[in-house]
Structures are given as C-alpha cells and as structure tokens.
Amino acid sequence: MSLQRTFAVIKPDAVAAGNTGNILAEIEAAGFSIAAMKKMHLTKSQAEGFYYVHKERPFFGDLVNFMTEGPIVALILEKENAIAEWRKLMGATNPEQAEEGTLRKKYGANIERNATHGSDAEETAAFETRYFFNAMETV
Ligand code: RTP
Ligand code: MG
Numbered sequence: 001m002s003l004q005r006t007f008a009v010i011k012p013d014a015v016a017a018g019n020t021g022n023i024l025a026e027i028e029a030a031g032f033s034i035a036a037m038k039k040m041h042l043t044k045s046q047a048e049g050f051y052y053v054h055k056e057r058p059f060f061g062d063l064v065n066f067m068t069e070g071p072i073v074a075l076i077l078e079k080e081n082a083i084a085e086w087r088k089l090m091g092a093t094n095p096e097q098a099e100e101g102t103l104r105k106k107y108g109a110n111i112e113r114n115a116t117h118g119s120d121a122e123e124t125a126a127f128e129t130r131y132f133f134n135a136m137e138t139v
Contacts, residue, residue: 004082005035007128009117014071015039019107020073023116024126026103030089036076037139042068050131051123058096059112066112074132086118 027034042050047067073131077125079085089104095114098105108114119125129138 003080004077004127005076005129006076006082006086007113007117007132008075008077008086009076010073011047011115012067012072012114013109014107014115015073016070017107019115023103023107026089027075028111029087030040030079032077032079032082032086034075036133037071037073038133038137039071041071042060044068052126053076062112066128076129076133076138083122087120090116090118 008027012019014023015035023032044064047064048055051060051063051067054063057063077086089103091098091104091108093104093114094111095104095108096110098108103116104114107116119128
C-alpha cells in the first residue's frame, strides 16, 4: 500500500475545549504527517457545502449549526492507508460506541459533537481536500 492522503477536521467542540494540541500530538504519534493545516470559522453556506451529502438527513440543520459555532482546524493527513487509518484512530461516529483510546471516545461528547471528521472514501477525500485547500497551501 502506498502513501495516501485524507482530509480531517478538528471540530468546533474539540477546538473550543482546548484539545487541538492533544489531537495534533496523537495524529503525529500515530504516524501521520500533516500535509496541510489551517484554522478557520466556517460560514453557514460553507458548512452546508461541505456536508451536502447529508442535506436530506434529519440532523443536517443541527450539524450545520454545530460546525459553524466556532473555529475548526482543517487538515490533510498523509500515511499508508490514511483514509482507513484515520477513521480507525477517530473511532465510531457515536463516542459511546467508540473503542477505548480513540479520539471520539476521549474527546467527543455525543453522536453530533464528536470532536473530529474524516473522509470515508477516496472520492470524498478528493472533494473535501479541494473544498478546503488549494495546491499552494499543501506540502
Ligand atoms: P464525519 O463525516 O464527520 O467524519 O463522521 P462520520 O462519517 O462518522 O458520520 P456521518 O454519518 O458522515 O455524519 C456526519 C456527522 O454528522 C453528525 N451526526 N449527527 N444527530 C445525529 O444523529 C447525527 N448523526 C451524525 C456527526 O457530527 C457526524 O460526524
Ligand atoms: Mg462522514
């Protein structure tokens, strides 16, 4: 398996709680290299565009409100098998169901306020990466 890149977010709950540094340290300790990183406060329409695949879901409005309540940290992470490896480090969507030691278990509060995001496939990683970063912002 060759090096792969994925798109990740430290969500507003984790940034506000002061967990950015802890999560970045865990990312590096797990062997990911950070290919791009920026802190930003999404507008409503930017968050709606990011999560457009969920626009028909009942939780969409709440999710957009949550993702715009404060700054996030957007990242491109590189590692072998990065997409699956990052989702493994995050743990299940619902922190209550996430394995011990995972980021969502440690830093998430509930199924919505779950600390981190990760792309779920190559196509979504490509879309999300381009949505947040241009070539000159990426190592
Ligand atoms: P993500 O996209 O953020 O990495 O999370 P995921 O793949 O594990 O979960 P997904 O189904 O894509 O859901 C996206 C985000 O929406 C919020 N959510 N709320 N209230 C609810 O039932 C509910 N379900 C999902 C979470 O913030 C989830 O990460
Ligand atoms: Mg998802």
